[in-house]
Amino acid sequence: MNLEFSPEETAFRNEARTFIEENYPDELRGSGGREDLSREHMLAWHKVLGKKGWSVPAWPVEYGGTGWNATQRYIWSEENARVDSIMPLPFGVSMVGPVIYTFGSQEQKDRFLPGIRSGEEWWCQGYSEPGAGSDLASLKTTAVRDGDHYVINGQKTWTTLAQHADWGFFLCRTDPTAAKPQEGISFILVDMTTPGIEVRPIITIDGGHEVNEVWLTDVRVPVENRVGKENEGWTYAKFLLAHERSGIAGVARSKRGIEKLRNIAATEVVDGQPLLQDDTFSRKVSQLEIDLTALEFTELRTLAGEAQGKGPGPESSILKVKGTEIQQRLTELTLEAVGHYGQPYYRGFPQDAQSNAFPIGPDYAHASAPGYFNMRKTSIYGGSNEIQRNIITKMILGL
Amino acid sequence: MDFNFTEEQTMIRDSLSRLIREKYDFDTRRGVVQSEAGWSPEFWAQLAELGLLMAPFSEEDGGLGGGAIDAMVVMEEFGKGLVVEPYIPTIVCAGGFLKHAGSAAQKEEYLASIMGGETVFAFAYAEPRGRYNLADLETTAKANGAGYTLSGHKAVVIGAPWASKLIVTARTSGDRRDRGGISLFIVDKDAPGVTTRDYPTVDGRRASEVYFENVALGADALIGDADGALPLIERVADEATAALCAEAVGAMGVAHAQTVEYSRQRKQFGTAIGKFQVLQHRMVDMFMEHEQSISMTYMATLKLGDDTVERQKAVSAAKVRIGQAGRFVGQSAIQIHGGMGMTEELAVGHYFKRLTMIDSELGNVDHHMRRYTELGVAPLQAAAE
Numbered sequence: 001m002n003l004e005f006s007p008e009e010t011a012f013r014n015e016a017r018t019f020i021e022e023n024y025p026d027e028l029r030g031s032g033g034r035e036d037l038s039r040e041h042m043l044a045w046h047k048v049l050g051k052k053g054w055s056v057p058a059w060p061v062e063y064g065g066t067g068w069n070a071t072q073r074y075i076w077s078e079e080n081a082r083v084d085s086i087m088p089l090p091f092g093v094s095m096v097g098p099v100i101y102t103f104g105s106q107e108q109k110d111r112f113l114p115g116i117r118s119g120e121e122w123w124c125q126g127y128s129e130p131g132a133g134s135d136l137a138s139l140k141t142t143a144v145r146d147g148d149h150y151v152i153n154g155q156k157t158w159t160t161l162a163q164h165a166d167w168g169f170f171l172c173r174t175d176p177t178a179a180k181p182q183e184g185i186s187f188i189l190v191d192m193t194t195p196g197i198e199v200r201p202i203i204t205i206d207g208g209h210e211v212n213e214v215w216l217t218d219v220r221v222p223v224e225n226r227v228g229k230e231n232e233g234w235t236y237a238k239f240l241l242a243h244e245r246s247g248i249a250g251v252a253r254s255k256r257g258i259e260k261l262r263n264i265a266a267t268e269v270v271d272g273q274p275l276l277q278d279d280t281f282s283r284k285v286s287q288l289e290i291d292l293t294a295l296e297f298t299e300l301r302t303l304a305g306e307a308q309g310k311g312p313g314p315e316s317s318i319l320k321v322k323g324t325e326i327q328q329r330l331t332e333l334t335l336e337a338v339g340h341y342g343q344p345y346y347r348g349f350p351q352d353a354q355s356n357a358f359p360i361g362p363d364y365a366h367a368s369a370p371g372y373f374n375m376r377k378t379s380i381y382g383g384s385n386e387i388q389r390n391i392i393t394k395m396i397l398g399l
Numbered sequence: 400m401d402f403n404f405t406e407e408q409t410m411i412r413d414s415l416s417r418l419i420r421e422k423y424d425f426d427t428r429r430g431v432v433q434s435e436a437g438w439s440p441e442f443w444a445q446l447a448e449l450g451l452l453m454a455p456f457s458e459e460d461g462g463l464g465g466g467a468i469d470a471m472v473v474m475e476e477f478g479k480g481l482v483v484e485p486y487i488p489t490i491v492c493a494g495g496f497l498k499h500a501g502s503a504a505q506k507e508e509y510l511a512s513i514m515g516g517e518t519v520f521a522f523a524y525a526e527p528r529g530r531y532n533l534a535d536l537e538t539t540a541k542a543n544g545a546g547y548t549l550s551g552h553k554a555v556v557i558g559a560p561w562a563s564k565l566i567v568t569a570r571t572s573g574d575r576r577d578r579g580g581i582s583l584f585i586v587d588k589d590a591p592g593v594t595t596r597d598y599p600t601v602d603g604r605r606a607s608e609v610y611f612e613n614v615a616l617g618a619d620a621l622i623g624d625a626d627g628a629l630p631l632i633e634r635v636a637d638e639a640t641a642a643l644c645a646e647a648v649g650a651m652g653v654a655h656a657q658t659v660e661y662s663r664q665r666k667q668f669g670t671a672i673g674k675f676q677v678l679q680h681r682m683v684d685m686f687m688e689h690e691q692s693i694s695m696t697y698m699a700t701l702k703l704g705d706d707t708v709e710r711q712k713a714v715s716a717a718k719v720r721i722g723q724a725g726r727f728v729g730q731s732a733i734q735i736h737g738g739m740g741m742t743e744e745l746a747v748g749h750y751f752k753r754l755t756m757i758d759s760e761l762g763n764v765d766h767h768m769r770r771y772t773e774l775g776v777a778p779l780q781a782a783a784e
């Protein structure tokens with residue numbers, strides 16, 4: 001056991017830092033915490049990384065991965081957090097990509113992996129339905145064979161950023177007569193421009209348009225777009241959920257968030273003193289940092305285990321629960337720190353709604369309340385924190 | 400001891416809750432909030448018609464003879480209906496200043512039109528660098544002949560876009576943060592030298608940044624004592640804080656009730672999610688937080704007339720407890736609603752937002768915890784000296 005970085009790892013940190021300094025798109029600098037980014041903005045860094053060959057570090061090298069070890073990946077996320085970079089979205093890179101290279105056909109790998117690596121194709125995740133949230137296996141959307149097509153009917157919901165998506169991966173019921181709900185589900189890749197797909201916005205409490213309903217009416221999809229075997233989709237979906245969870249701790253981002261919080265607290269004043277010198281407040285920040293350290297070392301232990309060939313197990317539920325609690329607490333303290341200036345709502349401000357220049361209060365205060373509201377989602381999605389605790393109950397405590 | 404409401408108070412509650420049910424349901428409120436004006440002058444007029452704006456004023460002042468408990472009853476109903484109209488700024492704050500310290504001429508000029516719903520006030524106390532300290536003022540009013548010249552910037556003045564009059568705290572002497580040297584003024588919003596930037600707030604209300612540039616005020620603009628207004632300001636801020644606690648209680652009650660109801664309807668894994676014990680206990684905790692908040696609001700409201708230290712301790716204790724309870728109830732309501740709780744479409748998210756922002760008004764949990772602690776420690780320190 002030791003915590004030192006090897007000379008190679010230190011060299012890697014320098015290389016990563018220099019690359020980011022030199023290549024991170026100028027127009028994105030300082031926009032990491034902002035909502036309302038355009039599709040182009042969200043893809044800009046992804047595209048740069050795609051050209052460099054660094055967009056999918058965790059993939060096997062044969063599919064375009066970098067072969068970095070866990071420490072290097074950790075360094076990479078830290079270096080990106082330093083500049084609040086807008087990282088490649090998870091739906092292609094961390095979700096459907098691994099499913100395709102693990103379970104897909106050669107044709108699927110050739111067709112889809114390059115677009116995911118380069119950032120040319122945008123993916124969305126069509127799992128949840130109005131009646132199937134935590135109980136995902138109760139999903140009702142059907143895909144019925146008609147010659148060499150499936151005909152899909154049903155409704156998905158909460159589909160993140162589907163308004164920008166070129167492709168979606170959908171869980172559909174292909175055998176309604178299966179004995180168990182988990183059986184009879186297939187994993188199907190759908191071109192979002194196919195006739196019969198309608199994407200309707202859902203506005204969230206922070207006022208953003210991040211999620212959607214996706215309505216599917218007689219959507220015809222070639223059978224070759226099914227990944228793996230018919231009726232075995234649940235296996236692939238579960239594989240994917242485990243991948244989704246392991247990235248969710250967000251340690252490097254939260255570290256950076258604490259740094260930003262301290263800067264805000266150093267600027268805000270209470271009775272003429274910086275808020276940061278207020279014992280009550282600064283202890284709350286310390287507590288958060290201590291919790292984050294515990295999470296960080298739990299993640300490092302998990303990563304070390306993975307490096308020795310242990311797959312992401314039920315322990316990754318710890319990362320999800322603790323990681324999201326910390327992210328939420330961070331936004332809570334940020335909102336506290338800004339005092340009265342958490343109130344003004346920049347999205348509702350008529351003249352300047354579309355520009356960076358919301359003229360009320362300090363810049364760091366603008367997104368504090370919407371950010372806090374928005375982050376409530378993290379304990380709901382990706383398997384809610386109650387569901388994660390149920391997983392630990394069953395799989396680890398054996399109850 | 401008596402925790403019963405009077406007949407008049409029960410009537411106020413009943414008529415207001417009926418009015419809100421009939422004229423201010425959630426969809427109507429959404430329309431009001433999104434309208435250009437951002438509030439409903441018609442609804443305000445209806446409140447006046449029902450006599451609700453007169454309720455907390457004495458009969459000598461032309462009111463119905465009620466007081467803080469009546470305001471509490473009104474604000475709890477406002478909380479239940481997420482009503483945005485400016486009862487606290489106009490009735491509790493401006494009304495409070497006038498009834499405690501207004502001159503006969505000022506009462507004559509304003510009280511009847513406040514109670515009649517014609518004149519709307521906003522209370523401009525916060526400043527960009529003052530946080531929750533009511534004495535931390537950079538806005539100044541310099542003596543100028545018989546009157547004053549007012550200059551400065553007030554931050555996040557709730558309801559200012561709807562108001563024609565502002566009540567403004569300003570330093571007339573002494574150093575920033577001195578307890579002495581503070582005065583209180585009534586200022587016409589359209590007086591020369593007053594400019595505003597109006598904007599919506601995250602919880603569906605409207606506010607302004609208000610800038611004063613050498614605004615000329617007559618001697619009759621002063622409320623109460625020159626240089627000695629802080630105790631008055633603190634008193635009225637405490638009354639407003641108690642009313643805000645009542646609003647939070649109303650909002651918490653609805654957020655809890657909607658959550659319990661949702662947990663009955665929503666099925667996952669073949670059963671209502673309300674059957675999962677972990678959610679049941681969380682909803683029980685929400686219930687207990689709500690009940691404790693009711694108790695604290697009664698306690699603080701009943702002690703508003705006590706001596707200063709007792710009053711301040713009571714109000715700070717209530718605001719601390721309600722800030723904490725509001726956060727827990729709001730967050731739990733969203734969590735138990737799952738994805739639905741995150742949507743703008745459902746009311747529950749709006750209760751969550753309002754509960755969140757109530758903590759940041761008139762002093763948050765940390766601010767009131769500090770005040771409470773200092774009030775408890777001060778006599779011990781005095782004894783030790």
Ligand SMILES: Cc1cc2nc3c(=O)[nH]c(=O)nc-3n(C[C@H](O)[C@H](O)[C@H](O)COP(=O)(O)OP(=O)(O)OC[C@H]3O[C@@H](n4cnc5c(N)ncnc54)[C@H](O)[C@@H]3O)c2cc1C
Nearest residue numbers: 125127128133134158160377381384386675734735737738
């Ligand atoms: C912002 C956002 C983005 C999302 N993005 C996507 C996406 O891109 N693609 C996609 O497919 N889905 C997405 N989701 C959906 C997300 O996965 C679901 O919201 C989640 O699975 C919870 O389902 P639900 O919302 O139906 O809540 P429900 O399942 O109805 O849960 C309601 C409450 O009950 C609790 N509960 C449920 N079952 C149990 C149990 N057995 N024991 C104890 N408590 C329980 C839950 O924890 C929650 O508190 C997103 C959601 C949000 C909010």
Ligand SMILES: Cc1cc2nc3c(=O)[nH]c(=O)nc-3n(C[C@H](O)[C@H](O)[C@H](O)COP(=O)(O)OP(=O)(O)OC[C@H]3O[C@@H](n4cnc5c(N)ncnc54)[C@H](O)[C@@H]3O)c2cc1C
Nearest residue numbers: 389393397399673674675676677678679680681682683684
């Ligand atoms: C100091 C002391 C003095 C006492 N004095 C007396 C006395 O004078 N006379 C007398 O008759 N008894 C007395 N008791 C006994 C007391 O009433 C029991 O301890 C109590 O009823 C709990 O029962 P148990 O200890 O068997 O725990 P259990 O019932 O086995 O409970 C164990 C744990 O499981 C939890 N649990 C049980 N059921 C549920 C459920 N449905 N849902 C969720 N959680 C559950 C409990 O809350 C507890 O945390 C005393 C106990 C103590 C500790």
